[in-house]
Amino acid sequence: MNGNQVAPVVNTQPVGQEQQAPGQPALYGQPGQQGAQLPPVVWMPKPTAGLSNACPPGLEYLTQVDQILIKQQIEIMELLSNWEAENKYRILNTMGQQVYFAKEESDACHRQCCRGNRGFTMHVTDNLGNEVIRLEREFRCWRDSAWCACSDCCAHRITVEAPVGTVIGYVRQKPSFCIPTYAIMDADENERLYISGPCCVCQGCPCDVNFTVHSATDGDTDVGKIQKQWSNVLQEMFTQADNFGVTFPMDLDVKMKAIMIGATFLIDFLFFEVPQNRHGNRRRQRMMVGRMH
Template structure:
């Protein structure tokens, strides 16, 4: 492969002066803002012989390193009142959330901090999410743990912050009748400004949640299947309904089947979130927060450590 004099080879790190434009790629695997590589859109970069690809890609063993991730171009300014950084959400009606596989978790029982890449339907990275939690909380409380999820844009600015409190019980939807037992996530955008809440609702079997605005007014309802089973080779759908009539479907949170190795031996999951293009960006951000809550409650445990 040859390069022109005005093009930098992908193996040479450079400082990007115009982040977010097509042809600017982030570091392989990481997806985090910072050091970047310049190339042509769609260009495939070859890896080094003998490199191991991460489980959940093409398999385990020696393979060619996948191409780095391309960022979504920064859109024009959002509508009046749009929180900084959420203007990306005005351009999309679907967000794909892909959890990164932690090799330490794969070979040990050590619970690591979760990291996610948030992509649009074209595979361009929109945001990067990273969990902040205490080590003792992760190892002892596992899926019930409290955490702060920092969601950053391609400049490294934190545009969404999710706060989840610890709950000692999650194996029954009945317990959600008590507010101190109901699982909840607080969504801030920007940091320090609450734009909505996701709260578990009591139910007999099927998991239910309510999406509320900053005034705790019900906006949307989420209902999952009666049996939420990890490891089943199929997608699991949580439908989103309007709170106006409780029946009109306006979106969906879908746990997408990865592959057999990923589902059986890791807790890394893939989700797709769909919503109307013209939905308030604040509610889109809260729906993303709902996805993380559902992930932790039903799919975070590896090797079918799930509940119904």
């Protein structure tokens, strides 16, 4: 390794100890293993060369990627009960290096009563624990309100700040009778891109679900994709932990990339943050697990 290269940051903390980034939860070894070691967490090195002055601090990582993976962490509390916990996500590049960590902050009553409609603040931190992106979403009464999304009080919306306190854009639900559509707007609320989803999002279907990102100038050019990726039978049936892949051009404005990350969280809450009917599906789940054994 020459003097101009930066080595990836590797963590090998033992079970029960915190990660090096303040405010981020520790990763745990296999259940039942005493003294098990955490799998190493490899962080993406921070780019230091060829950066524009227009790049907000903390978004330098996004200049080097054209695809990211967003993996929601499985919450043990949700597995054992119907209690809705605050969501946590690891944001990785295609090499498996962690780029960011995201943690939801929301009211406990809203989480239990409003579920996917709840308002929240999503804190996105880098490998030093610095908050580089903040996402703000207000509570909306109706999940399926696309037909009246022309009204600000009904349309689902996320505000994206980077750095914290500086709004760089918004994701806003657009009026639609069939296909879910969302506008990706800059800080002046000019529509730069838009997202179109499938006509029907089937819960539990063993397949990937694609939301296509288009240019707002001509409406025909595809510039990216947000894909909800099928995990496995057990994870899909027993948890709400979802995996997403987000693709975009390498030279896309980093602010638009950050806003697309915000759009991914909005899509997750609107379509895939569905309470697990553990009591109604208990028999079917036992049969499924029995076949796997």
